[in-house]
Amino acid sequence: MGAPFVTPHALWADTPVSALRTADHLLLRLAAELALPEGTFGCTHLVRGERPRVALSFTLPSEPLQRTAEERLMALGYEVTPGVPDAVGRAVLYPGVSSLTGTLTVAQLLEHSAIDRVTVLGTRDQLAPDTLLVTRDHVRPQWLDGELVLTVMPAVGGTLVPFEVPEPTPCCADH
Structure with missing residues (x-):
């Protein structure tokens, strides 16, 4: 899409x-x-x-x-x-961003949004279409070589989450 x-x-x-x-x-x-x-x-x-x-x-x-x-x-x-x-x-x-809430499969994410591809940070692994992605209601893909690509990372229970966190902790927040 x-x-x-x-x-x-x-x-x-x-x-x-x-x-x-x-x-x-x-x-x-x-x-x-x-x-x-x-x-x-x-x-x-x-x-x-x-x-x-x-x-x-x-x-x-x-x-x-x-x-x-x-x-x-x-x-x-x-x-x-x-x-x-x-x-x-x-x-x-981007088209479909409002539907990317909760937990979705990689196939659902690709089918219902303009995102072209999902990659796992630091690997060349191909994702199974039924792999679960916990969106945290914050999905920020990036344009790479004309494709809208979402970078994800492994999370608890074999799921994935977008690499970018919705509310990052500022550096040295506890100092």
Whole structure:
């Protein structure tokens, strides 16, 4: 069900945000404010350099939707650029994301979302379609070579969980 990441109907907005979690919330809030339709991809991108930050990209189903989103984002004060800042965006908004809750099989995840492939961190293992994945209601695949790929890791009881945790503990939180 996946789609090519780079399409002619993509744009990205620069933000002052430096934390992924904050960028996720901003992306979802903007998507709701813009009333973006099903079929929209919304991704975060790490921008390095003198001013590290997280940029947001939106890949929309049509040129008129792209134009409308661009106008609205600019009206909200964002600097908007056509295309995407890089080809490895981390998907926050994508077709089927709302159905990825609870525990699913790998086959269900692939069938009901835009995710093209699931890989286990650090291995080349092929996953059985009936392998259980505990989503923790936080599934953030990444674009790799034109495919939307979810990286997972082993968990309790032979299940898998997405590599990215929903609420990471800040470094040195107990110090």
